Amino acid sequence: MSDEPEQRNWLELPRDVTASIFSRLGAIDILKSVQNVCSLWRNICKDPSMWRSIDMRNPGYLYDMDHVLEQMCMHAVDRSNGDLVDINIEYFGSDELLVYIADRSSGLRRLRIACCSCISDEGLREAASKLTLLEELEITYCCPYISADALEVVGRCCPHLKSFKFNKKVYMRPHIESDEDAQVIAQNMHELRHLQLLGNKLTNCGLQAILDGCPHLQSLDLRQCFNVILRGDLEKRCTERIKHLWRPQDSTEGFEYDTTSYDFGSPYEDYPSGPSDISLMSDDDYDYELEFSDDYPYDYDDFFEEYYFDQI
Template structure:
C-alpha cells in the first residue's frame, strides 16, 4: 500500500526466526550485544528460541569452573525443555549432569569432552538420555565400562559414540577391553565409533565389528595392539572405513600437549553474563572497565544501537542511540 515501507523492521521478526539468525553469532555477541539492540531481540535471547542448540565448547575450554557451572545452568534453564543439542567441555559438578538429564527430553546431540562424571552418576542419568543419537565422552577419564554399559542399555537410538582418550590417561592401563566389550554388547546401531588411544586387543575389535553391523567408521588411532589384516577387512567389511592405529595425529605432532587448560581470556564474558542474569547491570564502571581493559578486547567488539532502546541503554552502561 502507498505510504507503507516495503521492508519489515528487524524487531518485528518472530522469536523463532530471530533465534535461527542469532545462531550465526558468537556466544559473546548473543549474550552481551543482542539484548541491548531492542526489546524484541532481548526477549528472544532471554527466551528458549536461541538455546535449543547450545554450543559453548570452545568458550568452556577457557573459562573458570565456577563460571562454567553458572553459564550451563543459565542456558539450560533458558531452553525451557526444548534443548536438542548441548556441547560443553570440562564439566566437573554432578549437579550439572543431573540438570542436563532433567532437561534431556528432546536432547539428541550431547558432547561432554574432558568432563569429570563418574560411573555412578552416568548410571543414574542414563535413563533420561533415551533420545540421544550422538554422544561424545572423549577424555572423560573417570568413567569406564559400567558407564558405557548403562548408556548402551538406555540410549537405544545411539548411532555415534566418541570415546577418544588422551595418550597419557591410558599409558598406565593394562587393558580396556571391558569398555570395548560394553560397546559391542549394548550398542548394535552404531554407525560411527571413535576409540583413539585405547589399550584394546584385536579380538575385542573384531567383536565390535561383528556386533555393530551398521558401522561405517571406526577410529583406532593409537590402539597399538590392534592388528587388522587389510585383505580380511576389505573382504568382510567393504563399507567400513578404519582410521589407524598407525596415524600421526594432534598429540604426536604436539608432544601430547593437553589443550584442556583454561586461560583467563574469557573471564570478562563470564562476569558480564552473570551480572546480567542477576538483574540489571551494575553501574560499577571500575569493575567492568578492568575486565575489558585487561583483556584488550573492547576494540574488537562492535556495538550498534537502534531507536527505541534508550530506556534500556543505561542498564548496560552503553550510550543512547544516536
C-alpha cells in the same frame, strides 16, 4: 550521487533472519553480550526455539569460572522450555549439571562433553537413564576416565544410539591392553553407525567383538589405538564392511584437541645422570595472569556475577 556505502540498520532485519544469525553464535556470547544490545534482541534471545541447540564451547582458559558457566548453562537449558535436542559442554561441567540437563530435556538427541574433569560414572549413569532418545554421544578427554560399567548403562538406557565417540588421551607406557570398553560396546550398542575410539587400549579381540556386535557400523575411527594390528582376515573384514575407516597409525590432523602421546615410564630413564639433569620449574616460573581485552574490562568473577546475572 553519494559514494558513501549504505549503512544497514541491523534492527530492521526480519526477526527470523536475526534469529538465524544468533543461532550461529555460542550460548556464552548470546547470554553475555547479544541479549543486552536492545529490547528487540533480548526478546528474540528469550524465544525457546533459539535454545533447541546449546553450544557452551569455550576456550578453556576461564580459570575458576566453572560455577558461573554451569549457571549460564542451566539458564540456557531453562530457556529451551524442554525442547533441547543438542548440547555441547567443554572444559567445565559436573554430575549435577549433567543430571540437571537430563531432568529437563528428556528429548535430547545429541550430547557432547569434552575436557570435563568433574563428570563421573555416577553422573553419566543417572543422566543416561533419563535420556532414552539419545542418538549421538561424545565423551572426549574427560578425566577421570568413564568406566566400562558406565558405558554399559548408556548402552542399555539409550537403545537409539547411532553415533558414539569415546576418546582418551594417549600414553605409550606402561603398556596396557584392555577390551572392556570394546566388549561393552559390542554387547550393548548394536545400532551404532559411527564409532570413534581415539587412544583406546582395545586389542584385535576387542575389534572383532565390535564388528560382531555392531552390524550396522559404517565408520570406525581407530587412530592411536596402538594395540590393534590390522592385517590378514581382520584387515580384510574391516575394509570390506566399513565405508570410512581410520587406522591406528593414521594422522590425527583435523582432530580438535591435542593428540600428543604421553609416556608414563620411568621419569628419569631419558636422563642418564638422574634428576639433576631435569630442569624443574617452580610455581613462580609460570605466568598465570590473564590479559583482558575490551570485551572483558573486569575480573571474570565481577563481570559474570555482577553484570551477567543482573541482566537475566
